[in-house]
Amino acid sequence: MAAFVIRRLIQSVLVMLVVAFVAFSLFNFVGDPINNMVGQETSLAEREEMRQDLGLDDPFPVQFARFVGNAVQFNFGLSFRRQAPVAEVIGERLPATLELAAVSAVFALVFGLALGVYTALRRDGWLAQAIMAGSLVGVSLPTFLIGIILIWIFAVELGWLPSFGRGEVVYIGWWSTGLLTVDGLKALVLPAITLGLFQLTLIMRLVRAEMLEVLRTDYIKFARARGLTNRVINFGHALKNTMVPVLTITGLQLGSLIAFAIITETVFQWPGIGLLFIQSIQFVDIPVMSAYLVMISLFFVVINLVVDLLYYVVDPRLRVERAAHG
């Protein structure tokens, strides 16, 4: 186990290096940052000078080496747009995204599991059919459109919920939270639904599909024959056995929640790192973009590690497999 974890950690470092390289090299194609950093009347000579000052003229390997060297020290330089340290810019935006992602993940998991189990057990019921069809309508529309429609209904027409932002936040150290104020909680509702809807559908359909399969297996039939209650069979045996693929997907989705937050945050002006990333793309804020990518990969690497470890817990056969392969 320890050897496995260490090996994964070393691999993860390599992954991070590759990510840094890919992210950094691709930025050359995004656009010219100088245009956004100066006004329309700045002369060519001044622009050229700035280019040199920033080291944008240096050969590619030099720029990359500098980037990695700094990144290891968690120094991503100054944001071109905000002219403040990148680590700080991201730090102040991170809590917003993590809270939003966590709330949507819980929302998606709870409702996804419940609805998945329900639609599997009541496979032919009209309500289950309606839920299945309705969930598809929901994911057939682009996220940005869903967000706008939700804003339209609940903020403009009904006036129940705010249309943008995080509301009032409370600071606990450097961490800003919207979970402790009514205002902040209200502001969370629409973005969390928008962000979680797709994951909810995915989890629900996955749980349903897996449940249906498991319910047909022999050992469930044996369990029934043994006279176990439906409750024990459905939740104690069937649901438990659907958890491997569900965990895989949920683990993956947790990371992509943070990624998908890009769109949701743009629509709701949610001051998280997704919105920050879009602003950075528009502004060609290379330091923030690189740091964002490196950080997101870090999330994924950690999440993947955790999912792999959870496999161990859920499916003991894998332990044997792991032992066999090293």
Next chain:
Amino acid sequence: MRIRTAFMTGVAAAILAVTPASAETFRFAFQGPLNSLDPHSLNETFQLGFLGNIYEGLTRRGTDLAIQPSLAESWEIVEPNRWRFHLREGVTFHNGNPFTADDVIFSYERATSEGSDVGQKMPGVVAVERVDDYTVDFVTDGPNPILTAEFDTWYIMDQEWAVENGADVVTNVAEADREFFANRNANGTNAFMIQEHQSDVRTIAVPNPDWWDEAEHNLTEVIFQPIQSDATRVAALLSGEMDLVYPVPLQDQQRVDENDGTTALTGPELRTIFLGMDQARDELLYSNVEGANPFHDRRVRLAFYQALDVDAIQQVVMRGASTPSASMVAPGINGFPTDLERYPYDPDAARALLEEAGYPDGFEVQMNCPNDRYVNDEAICQAVVGMLGRIGVTVNLLAEPRSVYFGRVLAQGGYDTSFYLLGWSPGSIDSYNPLYNLVQTRNTDTGSGTFNLGGFSDAEIDQLANEVLVETDPDARGDLINQAWQRLHDEVGYLPLHQQALSWGVADGVNVAQRADNVFRWRHTTIDN
């Protein structure tokens, strides 16, 4: 739709309500964030416009954009190359420090230092000399009739405060290792003081009780929040969360107007939208015409001009909220050529011109267009593609985000375009600025023509523009400008389309002044009780 009436009632309200009583919190949203509080770090309309509520320049502009005295009470030209400014006495910065000549000199040095983006607001100034505590001289390298044109957005910073806090260096990204104090703190002399600034989230300001001028507004707190998405911004206004949002998409103006409690506020903007053609190369980069550049032929340029139905663009794409223009400058710009008239829209004549020029079947050309920079830019370009298609010209549209677009078409991208759409709004509110930047022959030594992306070049206009620069007699100068614009029109050097419209949305009971340069000054804002 009320045009400017909100401002009129604003003035009336200000006269009636001399001493505002109740607490008035004012919330507004703009599409972009406030990136920095440093007044010299970025020459951008919104940032400088916002900071113009906190900081002040030696001059300021009124709601009609006329230059008014501000931190300078008066000024005169004592010698052709020497301007003398008499500073206002008894003014203090928000931290209580007195405002003196040293602050002006310091701000000049800071604004022209490396890393500053506002240095060109003092063109030709070689020195700023202190005469006494409240008098300074600006020495220039030649006569400059419009020296003060951009002084309203060159803001004065407190020397003592800046030095104390290490803010004497302009916030800039080249020096990655230091913290810039002025980036997140502000200390101006204007009517409002920053109370809280969370970049990208919100900025809160409160009135300055010690402001030297009489306060017209009755606000007790101003909260700014950026909202990037158009629909969300409009929703925030409609739902009552915001008192003012801008810009409002043109199509939503009616909705904002019809909604209970909100009003659309529109007016002409100083920005002109136009099309440019590559006239520098012998062969276009992106066309099927080989061995020749069709845009070298005036008849082809005129054919393009006459193929464009700007009225249709105005009515459908711009929803009536634009002013078709024959000129490269808006009516509010000094030197606006009143006599110019557009060549008539006439596709038949355009086809005939193309045939005459040797392109009876038209030709193909690629068009570059930003899709997030100007009002409905991509839709305008699409309409242009269709209109040119009808005279046989096949246009391949490449619409891109502004960072990519500008990376291509500007000088550092090597003017990599054959046909493009651009907008221009001169910060000096004067015609010399576009003549110098857009029309004069490209010259890396003098810096002229940097934004002349198509490389239009005409010796006569070059000469006229050079004369405009040094002519101090306003009438003679106006005449020269007029001649230059007429010549450009005759040569069909550019294809002007229209001036886009300002489009704001305000809550009822809120009275604001909408300036034609799209700058929002809080000091004219009142909220009815």
Next chain:
Amino acid sequence: MADDTHLDHRPSSEPPIYAPKASAAMIEAQEPAGRWRRAWDSDIAYSFRRSPVAVVSAVITLIFFIGALFAPWLAPQNPFDPASLNLMNGFTPPMTDNAFTGEQFLLGTDNQGRDILSTILYGSRISLLVGFASVIFALILGTVLGLLAGYLGGWLDSVIMRIADVQLSFPAILIALLIFGVARAMLPRDMQNDVAIYVLIVAIGLSNWVQYARTVRGTTMVEKNKEYVHAARLIGLHPFKIMVRHVLPNVTGPVLVIATIGLALAIITEATLSFLGVGVPPTQPSLGTMIQVGQDYLFSGEWWITFFPGLALVLLALSVNLLGDWLRDALNPKLR
């Protein structure tokens, strides 16, 4: 199982199904009809006929395909030809006379005066192409890699899964953005509009293969330890045969769930990319682009610009998904 393996080799020795061969024996001539008969009688077809949802979904999907395929003959207008558009027709509501031109359009027009109905027909072409091509691309890539990684394990597993980690580190939309950016920088500018759609397919496909790979790998790792796989291995079957014959059928369930949702997702990703300013050229709008353009006009009351394309997208995605649902159940031997 062993019989299946034999059947596998048969098609190569068989004459082409529809080859007109006068001298062929009677039994060979009847082969096509016999196959049709067999197909009709098969379990899948039976289950299809029994499921009204599947039939309706199939019909709707078919209508979309036919509409997209024959758009030039079906559409009243060619919305991809800018010269044929009249700007003054812009924003005409459905079934209403345009105030300037007096023209009428069944589903109205968009901001450029394009007939919405025609644009939906033409736009479906692009959306379907992008959607299907990228899903197939991702599915094949992901399944093959997942199978290899899960079954063979070892260093191959590590390499593939580490690549997947790298890939996963980037949000799908971001990968698409980046690939699009690279392609734009590498390709000659004249070609960019022409190849944009293929770049999109590769970009969206590449950004989605990991989901398939990880799911397939997970299931494969479970399956390969089951007795029947051990048995197959013991009788000396080639590992690739075991993978394809025995392991692969077990992963179709989860893969189909992902693929069906993935189709709609691919079409939506395309729309989202245009929301972010990259994608197909604006003069050749896809369903997604239409929705993206139309959402700007939601508040202003011009609902038809986004409603009809949105409805089309939902109908399309819904029927494909329902078809996928049914197919998954039908393909799953355990559910019969």
